[in-house]
Amino acid sequence: MLDTFKTFNKDRMDLDELVTLAAFGRSLREEYAAQKVDEPDFVNIQLKTINREIQDRVSDLRETRKKQIKAKLQNLKTPQERRAELEAELAELETV
DSSP: OHHHHHHOOGGGOOHHHHHHHHHHHHHHHHHHHHTTOOOOHHHHHHHHHHHHHHHHHHHHHHHHHHHHHHHHHHHHSOHHHHHHHHHHHHHHHHHO
16 A cells, blocks of 8 residues: 555546545554654655645536536526527627
8 A cells, every 4th residue: 555655646546546545645644643753755745646636636526517517407498598698698799
């Protein structure tokens, strides 16, 4: 696990594996502190990198979900509602 933590490849790992590595890194950090041993630099670097990748992926998942919801909401609109939106957008563009 330590070797994977030190040399992980974010492109080959899914979100669950990254979360597992983050948990391992935190427990590694805590154990260094409990043993009163200086934490190696790689622990902090890898934890930051892993956490950033997790945040990016979660953000991407949220954006994808928002797009799906917006598309579903658009599909629920009546043709009259869509036409009114397009006419309002056209009017706005013509005034510019």
